[in-house]
Amino acid sequence: MKKISIDPITRLEGHGKIEIFLNDEGDVANTYFQVPELRGFEQFSVGRMAEDMPVITNRICGVCPEAHHMASVKALDMLFDVEPPPAAKKIRELVYMAFYVTDHTTHFYALGGPDFIVGPDAPPSERNILGVIKKVGLDVARQVIDCRARNHHVIEKLGGRGIHLAAGLPGGWSKSVSEEERKEIEEIAKKNIDFALFSLKIFDDIVLKDPVYLDLVASDIYLHKTYYMGTVDEKNRVNFYDGMIRITDPEGKELVKYHPKDYATHIAEHVESWTYLKYPYIKKIGWKGFVDGMDSGVYAASPLSRLNVSDSMSTPKAQEHFERMYETFGSRKVDGRYQPIHHRLATHWARLIELLYASEHMLELATDPEITSPNVRTIPGKIKGKGIGSVEAPRGTLTHDYESDERGILTKVNLIAGTTNNYAPMTMSIKRAAEKLITKGKVVEESLLNKIEMAFRLYDPCLSCATHSMPGKMPLTVHLRKPDGEIIRTFKRDGQS
Amino acid sequence: MKTIIIGLGNPILSDDSVGVLIARELKEKMDSAGQSDVEVIEMYAGGIRLMDAMEGYDRAVIIDAMVTGMERPGTVRRLSLSDLVTTRNTLSVHDMDLPMAMEMGRMLGVPLPSEVVIWGIEAKDVENFGEGLTEEVAASVSLTIELIVEDLHFSLR
Numbered sequence: 302m303k304k305i306s307i308d309p310i311t312r313l314e315g316h317g318k319i320e321i322f323l324n325d326e327g328d329v330a331n332t333y334f335q336v337p338e339l340r341g342f343e344q345f346s347v348g349r350m351a352e353d354m355p356v357i358t359n360r361i362c363g364v365c366p367e368a369h370h371m372a373s374v375k376a377l378d379m380l381f382d383v384e385p386p387p388a389a390k391k392i393r394e395l396v397y398m399a400f401y402v403t404d405h406t407t408h409f410y411a412l413g414g415p416d417f418i419v420g421p422d423a424p425p426s427e428r429n430i431l432g433v434i435k436k437v438g439l440d441v442a443r444q445v446i447d448c449r450a451r452n453h454h455v456i457e458k459l460g461g462r463g464i465h466l467a468a469g470l471p472g473g474w475s476k477s478v479s480e481e482e483r484k485e486i487e488e489i490a491k492k493n494i495d496f497a498l499f500s501l502k503i504f505d506d507i508v509l510k511d512p513v514y515l516d517l518v519a520s521d522i523y524l525h526k527t528y529y530m531g532t533v534d535e536k537n538r539v540n541f542y543d544g545m546i547r548i549t550d551p552e553g554k555e556l557v558k559y560h561p562k563d564y565a566t567h568i569a570e571h572v573e574s575w576t577y578l579k580y581p582y583i584k585k586i587g588w589k590g591f592v593d594g595m596d597s598g599v600y601a602a603s604p605l606s607r608l609n610v611s612d613s614m615s616t617p618k619a620q621e622h623f624e625r626m627y628e629t630f631g632s633r634k635v636d637g638r639y640q641p642i643h644h645r646l647a648t649h650w651a652r653l654i655e656l657l658y659a660s661e662h663m664l665e666l667a668t669d670p671e672i673t674s675p676n677v678r679t680i681p682g683k684i685k686g687k688g689i690g691s692v693e694a695p696r697g698t699l700t701h702d703y704e705s706d707e708r709g710i711l712t713k714v715n716l717i718a719g720t721t722n723n724y725a726p727m728t729m730s731i732k733r734a735a736e737k738l739i740t741k742g743k744v745v746e747e748s749l750l751n752k753i754e755m756a757f758r759l760y761d762p763c764l765s766c767a768t769h770s771m772p773g774k775m776p777l778t779v780h781l782r783k784p785d786g787e788i789i790r791t792f793k794r795d796g797q798s
Numbered sequence: 799m800k801t802i803i804i805g806l807g808n809p810i811l812s813d814d815s816v817g818v819l820i821a822r823e824l825k826e827k828m829d830s831a832g833q834s835d836v837e838v839i840e841m842y843a844g845g846i847r848l849m850d851a852m853e854g855y856d857r858a859v860i861i862d863a864m865v866t867g868m869e870r871p872g873t874v875r876r877l878s879l880s881d882l883v884t885t886r887n888t889l890s891v892h893d894m895d896l897p898m899a900m901e902m903g904r905m906l907g908v909p910l911p912s913e914v915v916i917w918g919i920e921a922k923d924v925e926n927f928g929e930g931l932t933e934e935v936a937a938s939v940s941l942t943i944e945l946i947v948e949d950l951h952f953s954l955r
Contacts (some may be wrong), residue, residue: 341927345928360808407893433903439906443906449846504844
């Protein structure tokens, strides 16, 4: 069996090694995506005070500490059997919307967007934010930086610290919002809405109005008819902070809707011998391998998944764009709800719709009369000993599960990071890209690397939650190997080696 | 010369925390020496956020763990932005590496340091959560502090 090795993936930290095995005919037999996982977080946490977890878990990752902080405080609410006052929940959600705006903005302009804005086949040295600036102008970069700065300011003001929040407590939030702060945040939210609409317009002008890109987005290159997961509110609308977990099948029908505390009843983890990674799947359907379809328990949890499982968006402008996306893909409404979109490149579009929703919802929260209430904490009275908290991290449903003794000292900790949900679909998308570009031993070299990267990036994986990372930028290399593993040819990218 | 010293890394990921631990010790030294034009901070974020932190300074010193696999753990290297070898945390998973962030910042007119020095300490364990350093890396902490101080031409005694 020939082996093609691509290591590592540019623009992604993390030891993400991709192995492509060819069969005797020279076609793709299998692809493997390997990530050595960080170890020992549970051991590190056991024996500590449960209330320390919101500030410990947000150190797991330098990318989405806000998501870990929120999932952790929600787990503590349950562990300490305490209901936060409404204002505290709203402040948490407000901070979380500011985080979503920064996170989705960064992904679109710095990571995902370059593939479209600069072009999927542009040299990798140009497919980055500097290439985006060249194509759409310096003003866009200024807007991106301003957007990040104003929302980080909100996070810092309300969260007590810039990057690693400190304000979340079991039963609430440690700081109320002053009227002066509220007014400032209201203005910031309005600017966010304008920026989100502007970003959707860029997507519209550059991607949707270009037949080549539109064909790519709508092609079957990354089409997988899987199950989808996301959190929904009481009206089955997208919600990032709170709600029930809804799973829909590949035809769009609801398979199950459950409280996040019941995740272990519905989700199991499959183990493969070649990797430390565990592949979550839907228990009821079962693990059938890296395949899609009704009989395979593989599911995705991403911006597109969240939209796919929801009936609608709760804010008006996001709803308009939601409808437009589904109609562009020819999705029909069944039982009042759009059928799912399986074209994974639409995830970039879904991410921008979520950016708009986060901005609109931020404005709703900033203008909510209750947001400035001084009542932001319910003091916990007893320890229940078991707490599960979940939020939608930008990269998928994030679950924290803690157990403690009667003193609140942790005895067990389990986390399912957002990216983890998507390990199986990511592997499938990489395989699909490889299959399209390797036939009878012939490899479309540069396209292969680009398309594999695109497959990866659309899921916006954050490997640092779970992985050991490589030292910065390294050359992107492909080894072509004989069946016995001997390298017969090495390809390297211009400007990368 | 307005200087910022940034200790980079994850404080609970074994040797990845070495930059942060060195920065803490340096801060004590700077404070007791009354170095008012030197700011010492800890960070666990690369890319754009790291670039943001350097705004308005003439000189930046970054201290970070590295895993080249080619050096003995505890080896200290003085690097510049143009070196091909980079350290672990200057790149953000979620946006870009530091040279690109700096280039973008300059295009936008952000006042950034003309001098950026990166001190990389070869790590042994960056895969296990823990608050301590491995023996080899711990042994290099004092030396690294001396090297940095000497490099900055500070007199701290």
